[in-house]
Amino acid sequence: MNEEYIDKVKSLIEQKEADQVRESLLGLHPADIAELCNELSLDNARFIYRLLDNETAADVLIEMDEEARKEFLEILPSETIAKRFVDYMDTDDAVDIMRDLDEDKQEEILSHIEDIEQAGDIVDLLKYDKDTAGGLMGTEMVTVNENWSMPECLKEMRQQAEDLDEIYYVYVIDDDERLRGVFPLKKMITSPSVSKVKHVMKKDPISVRVDTAIDDVVQTIEKYDLVAVPVVDSIGRLVGQITVDDVMDEVREQSERDYQLASGLSQDVETDDNVLRQTTARLPWLLIGMLGGIGNSMILGNFGTTFAAHPEMALYIPLIGGTGGNVGTQSSALVVQGLANSSLDTKDTFKQILKETVVASINATIISLLVYLYNFIRFGATATVTYSVSISLFAVVMFASIFGTFVPMTLEKLKIDPAIATGPFISITNDIIGMMLYMGITVLLS
Amino acid sequence: MNEEYIDKVKSLIEQKEADQVRESLLGLHPADIAELCNELSLDNARFIYRLLDNETAADVLIEMDEEARKEFLEILPSETIAKRFVDYMDTDDAVDIMRDLDEDKQEEILSHIEDIEQAGDIVDLLKYDKDTAGGLMGTEMVTVNENWSMPECLKEMRQQAEDLDEIYYVYVIDDDERLRGVFPLKKMITSPSVSKVKHVMKKDPISVRVDTAIDDVVQTIEKYDLVAVPVVDSIGRLVGQITVDDVMDEVREQSERDYQLASGLSQDVETDDNVLRQTTARLPWLLIGMLGGIGNSMILGNFGTTFAAHPEMALYIPLIGGTGGNVGTQSSALVVQGLANSSLDTKDTFKQILKETVVASINATIISLLVYLYNFIRFGATATVTYSVSISLFAVVMFASIFGTFVPMTLEKLKIDPAIATGPFISITNDIIGMMLYMGITVLLS
Missing domain, CATH: 1.25.60.10 (MgtE N-terminal domain-like)
Known part of the structure; x- marks a missing residue:
């Protein structure tokens, strides 16, 4: 093209x-x-x-x-x-x-x-x-009865296949239309002479129910490497089939949605969407970010005397806020992805927070020490800022890591999409809490 | 389980x-x-x-x-x-x-x-x-010669199929092993009596070359809804087949990689990886963020007299920095996703920047006006901060949008993965440029 x-x-x-x-x-x-x-x-x-x-x-x-x-x-x-x-x-x-x-x-x-x-x-x-x-699901598929003989079965399949674009599996049902097995196309070629369908079919095929959530359907197809999965109703009757091409679209959409939410886009939006759609997708998070920023200015406004005593404190506001945001984004992204691909389960919340605490303390120690060294050279060992910035950094990294792990896991437990917790929400909260920690610690130390 | x-x-x-x-x-x-x-x-x-x-x-x-x-x-x-x-x-x-x-x-x-x-x-x-x-690709597949008759073909297929788990397509080659067509399994059932394979096969099948990049393979399978795609060498000989289950893993990995890079994780990492791997995946961006924060403190350090004259300026550092970060993340995420799913092309750089400018000016106007109103009430109409914060916000939103669009598109042109531009890199740059704009504008206005 x-x-x-x-x-x-x-x-x-x-x-x-x-x-x-x-x-x-x-x-x-x-x-x-x-x-x-x-x-x-x-x-x-x-x-x-x-x-x-x-x-x-x-x-x-x-x-x-x-x-x-x-x-x-x-x-x-x-x-x-x-x-x-x-x-x-x-x-x-x-x-x-x-x-x-x-x-x-x-x-x-x-x-x-x-x-x-x-x-x-x-x-x-x-x-x-x-x-x-x-x-x-779609209702187009080839189904045969388990009691049919192979010639009957082939004749019927020939007829049903006429109307279909592609056939991946042939489903086997009993007289009550319940799914009993799958008849792999391969068998058509390799074993055409066996007496009855039920002796050739693969029994107990993997299937999903009509009310299974799409995320679980995607996982089933991915886990078992299927090209299609049969769908049954509450009493096990075969009602449809989901093919891998539809599932692949879902995988992409699902990952894109998580990424978009993490990037502060509140609805599905593409570069070729019109200006109005683009604005409405972006403005909500920007406004929430703005409120967070104004809130922050009000908090900092209460520390006028601290700033007056230590004017150099202001210089580290971007460092503390930025680090908190970065750490929180990392932690929450890991959790959101872990929950999405099922490598993480909400019952592991405590274990995950514990692990996160260990990782956080290593990162926090390294960053605080490096910044301490820098400030030691810039302001000397005795300046309040030298201690206060490093202690605040340590506290912010610890808080942001634990908070960034805890919030998405709790949301998942409450059956709210944890992806909305990532990105702007976590950054904004961390920014505000970070400033409060910074100011509080500075006041305590001075 | x-x-x-x-x-x-x-x-x-x-x-x-x-x-x-x-x-x-x-x-x-x-x-x-x-x-x-x-x-x-x-x-x-x-x-x-x-x-x-x-x-x-x-x-x-x-x-x-x-x-x-x-x-x-x-x-x-x-x-x-x-x-x-x-x-x-x-x-x-x-x-x-x-x-x-x-x-x-x-x-x-x-x-x-x-x-x-x-x-x-x-x-x-x-x-x-x-x-x-x-x-x-794998080399397991069923291939038949275009000149074979149907009975020959079925016999051969039966033999080859014995060793395979699943068959999706049967590939048709000529005497020089070049790919000539695909023989859909359906045809085996619906037209078993035709004389020669070449009259039943679908000609000119969609294929990829051995040196085709995986991203393009994924796109081919997604676009044409295939369950497998044949792979040919430089002179058109059939050498292998890629099946949809492997491609689906790639789709997930590709989207996860973009999301991870955007979240400041420098390598593929999962919640169940060990502490060392988690730390090494996260620390690099945190250190770069730290350098950015220290850089910012040096820039702000040059504006001591400005802060002394307008101490309330410090209160808005988080707002300006945060908004720049949020806007830049949104813009770059849109571009990265557009490039990943091919809805955006690098030849549209200028058009995309133009569109982004329109969206940015709407968002910038709304946010600056709202913050102006707030500061009008808090500090009055004549205070430097009232003007300076809103003008800076406007400038930061415009810069962050255009920069967040331009950088990933340029990287794509240079054949560097644009996803590394999203997240921390864009936020840190925007944070620094944002502070410079803020301080510069304040100095100009006071």
């Missing part, structure tokens, strides 16, 4: 050279056409859509940027969306797209879907919370 | 009840056994390993934590590693494990591998840079 190619397509569209545009799209993967459409204006993208066959148009729509897709769907009538797109999509993709639309439009589209079974599946899927396995 | 179960296994091991331990492991997935071994002592883990069949032991080893695995391999003789583990592993997993060992041990292990072909593959794979497709 280089600029030259995009410009060529643009000028062909302007000249209304439908045939030449169609030709230039030949052989392109839907994901590439989607990338092209993201770069084009709404009208030009629509021009391209008209040239695509239904199958491709549906694939391209799924691959488009969420924002561009939303705009695009808004200008299309519901009937077109139903007949040109949703009819050709897997149910999980259809549900993804429907969730972006308001309820009236959803119902309109559903009423235009010709395949009643698919419409029913979409209605069912829309009911699930989007943060659970039910909200992520 | 609950604690009760782990305790039960521990006590069984202590009583040397091999049969009962073996029984309690029955039906457990290798990933679960690995999780158990991570929790056990080295000796207890070894006890468990002795009870496992070779196939399972190899799988468990792959799934173990890197640290625990390394310790474990150190106590095992090379011959055992070769015959009990490496012989039963896919080449990509074997290479992963070999890379952790020193060269002497690598050679010893290689000399003990019985399957000469596998040993040769491992030697070849070890030569590739571990950050390229060649370093991530």
Whole structure:
């Protein structure tokens, strides 16, 4: 997708050279056409859509940027969306797209879907919370009955596979539709002559429940290196399948979300979002930071006499505040990541704080000693600032480490996303507590 | 893996009840056994390993934590590693494990591998840079010749599939071993009677080259929703395959790395790493932060007369420094993520800075005005601090935004990982520049 190619397509569209545009799209993967459409204006993208066959148009729509897709769907009538797109999509993709639309439009589209079974599946899927396995799964999969013979099974599979893009696993169910096993495709090639499905299948397959949280689904797929995981309802009936491509998007989104929260961005935002969205994503933390800064100025305002007696104290405000912020960010980032990839558990809170205390005391000792040496040379051994800055630094590093560990672990226990504790919140609190420690210790020593 | 179960296994091991331990492991997935071994002592883990069949032991080893695995391999003789583990592993997993060992041990292990072909593959794979497709790929895959008939093809596939855990795609090559197409497994079921492979295969499959950077491999798999991607050499010969489970690990590691760098952790570190590793991961940034803080104290030291004339200036040091840090972190995090997921390109540097300037001026105006109002009430309209703090805040927000955008984009252009620019580096620079702006503006106004 280089600029030259995009410009060529643009000028062909302007000249209304439908045939030449169609030709230039030949052989392109839907994901590439989607990338092209993201770069084009709404009208030009629509021009391209008209040239695509239904199958491709549906694939391209799924691959488009969420924002561009939303705009695009808004200008299309519901009937077109139903007949040109949703009819050709897997149910999980259809549900993804429907969730972006308001309820009236959803119902309109559903009423235009010709395949009643698919419409029913979409209605069912829309009911699930989007943060659970039910909200992520699709209903397209190949299922066979455990009591079938291999020839019966192959015949049925052949029929079901016609409508699917890819098959990764074949699921085996009993007469009550409960999941009993998985039939690896490999077996199709290596053991085609065995009598009954239930003797070939892998029993007790790993599965998730419709109400399993997405984070846990991601962990299951990652841990067991699966390419898809079956989803069962509360009595064990097979109701859907989640594939690895959807899970990979989740892994990326989840890590990006933690990073964004740690960086003080309050909502999912990208560089290509508009100015308004960018401002609203950033301003909240900046305002909280501002309140923290003003609060700090009020605290420091109470120590006018200390500053008057030791004017050089002011010089170390950035050092104390900055170090507290850095230490707190490190500690909380470690905890947030540990909780996210399950290498850390809330029941280990005490153990983790203990370990953190040891690490903190090493770092605190090294930093305080170095700063002491510097101040010893700059101000001499007897100056209040020489002692007070180093003792404060030590106290701040210890506090920031323990606080930065304790807060995210407590939030996780309270079932609040610990990622919101990282970044600005921890830095601001540490900044304020740091100043109070600094001033308090200085007053005590002078 | 609950604690009760782990305790039960521990006590069984202590009583040397091999049969009962073996029984309690029955039906457990290798990933679960690995999780158990991570929790056990080295000796207890070894006890468990002795009870496992070779196939399972190899799988468990792959799934173990890197640290625990390394310790474990150190106590095992090379011959055992070769015959009990490496012989039963896919080449990509074997290479992963070999890379952790020193060269002497690598050679010893290689000399003990019985399957000469596998040993040769491992030697070849070890030569590739571990950050390229060649370093991530395995050589296990099913390949067929484009000129074979379907029955020939099925027979060959049956044979090759015997040794493999999973098959996702069957690759089609020509007589010169060049990759010509992919044969989706689905076709095996839906079109078994066609004459020649080349008429059934999907032509021009998406592939990567051995020297493709891992980040690009990840993007290819994500963009095209693949479960595996074939790897070709410089003349198009098929040399290996990368599967989605390895790529998913990369996605997580890549995002975690960015987040860690942004949080001031200089190397990959986890909450369960030991104290020494934790300290060395954190201390470098803390020391740089300390130098920044000392530098700042030297700058502020030059403005003694300004502080003497306006002692209330000191109160706003945390506000100015903190806001600069917050803004810079936000801007650089957005850019780093945009570059990581390819929604941003270095050729857009100017455009991005322009946009950032608009967002920054909105945020800067709002914050400066609010702080102005506060200081208007606290100190009155005519006090130097009332003007100076707000003007400085405005300048700091503008500088931090533009700097936070410019630096990571420039690093990316210079092929340096832009993630190192986020977090501490940006905060420290902004802190220092912020103080200089604050002091400079105050001097100009008073």
